[in-house]
Amino acid sequence: MPHSSYVLTLDCPNRPGIVAAVATAIFEQGGNILEAQQYDDTQSHRFLARIVLDHPRDALDPAALRAVLAAVAARFDMRWALRDRAQRHRVLLMVSKFDHCLADILYRWRLGELPMEIAAIVSNHPRETHERLDFAGVPFHHLPVTRDNKAAQEAALLQLVEETGSELVVLARYMQVLSDDLAGQLAGRCINIHHSFLPGFKGARPYHQAHARGVKLIGATAHYVTADLDEGPIIEQDVERISHHDTPDDLVRQGRDIERRVLSRALLWHLEGRVLLNGARTVVFRD
The missing domain is CATH 3.30.70.260 (ACT domain)
Known part of the structure; x- marks a missing residue:
């Protein structure tokens, strides 16, 4: 033993x-x-x-x-x-159309790099959207969301979190803004990956914003979710150098790689108890 x-x-x-x-x-x-x-x-x-x-x-x-x-x-x-340390966290993963971060998490989980139990995968898109991914053995839930059903969808989501005993929710490119109420109920136990080097270029199409400004570095940010959009305590960030030759599509492609590694690192550090909240910031005890 x-x-x-x-x-x-x-x-x-x-x-x-x-x-x-x-x-x-x-x-x-x-x-x-x-x-x-x-x-x-x-x-x-x-x-x-x-x-x-x-x-x-x-x-x-x-x-x-x-x-x-x-x-x-x-x-x-x-x-x-x-x-x-033998008690594995139960984690609920959420995704929208772009599933590269989810694919990376599933791969690392199956390799044993992420010590956790996946309680469920939730998407606001049907399972067929993610046909490239192997969900074998992992419950999948399609919870579509519209402006009219957002409150009911979030209530169903919160019920699923409770029923599955999920200790952590990971927004693996879940492209829906959580309501203030849900964000508050998940405070300290919900990690988001933002496809930008926060606090710059918040909101929609950040790579296009970055391209329009002629930036030389692009990045991604993993942070805890709060009611203030994209303002939660930052866990991890990373960047890539780019040039004037790169198009917005080039930035999106490079950004996918940054997002995958940043989210996986933040998730691992949370699972290992390395991230401590310190007001609006975090202390991360890395190796």
Whole structure:
């Protein structure tokens, strides 16, 4: 049997003694710290950390550890979470017509690069739109949306999230703006890929906007969804250099590659507990 290990994430107002208190709590339960990353945000005066731990004899009592950590959290006004690394997140994937990001996620998932369970795939287009993709073993739901049925469609979507036990929703080029109400209910557990290097060129046809401005770099942004369109905390970004020879179609083609890798990286880091919300920003504890 594989050795059990856990990821502890925490953030709280910064003050002396946090690391000592958390390390002592882990030690008193026989825990062993394998990795520890921390960040002191001197602007917001908050302390954030990600700790990977196990037990030398694989005999950690998670309930007992949670009890002592809860006491530490109360002392430091701390938000925290402890998760068994063997417990895979249940993820709901959403897509519209362009499915290159979804194809990449499915490929990496089947290779074992993305440690998750796909609870369902939702599209506002029928299954035939995605005939190139292999959905074998993954439930597919067609939830068409129009201006007239948007509220009912989002209610059905939220019910599906709850029924499937989905912990995370990924908008893999789902080209519909979520209502403020739905965005609020999914706060902190919905990742979007925006085909632009935010905060520039927001809204529709960003590559055409970029071409019209003669940019020399194009990019993509993965961020958490909020009620403010394209303003959520940014998780990951990447860029490609272009030239005056490139047409808008060239930019779209290159953009697809950027979008795939940016979204997959952001998704992986979320699954591994590497992304901590810090107000309107994120702290990403990369390797």
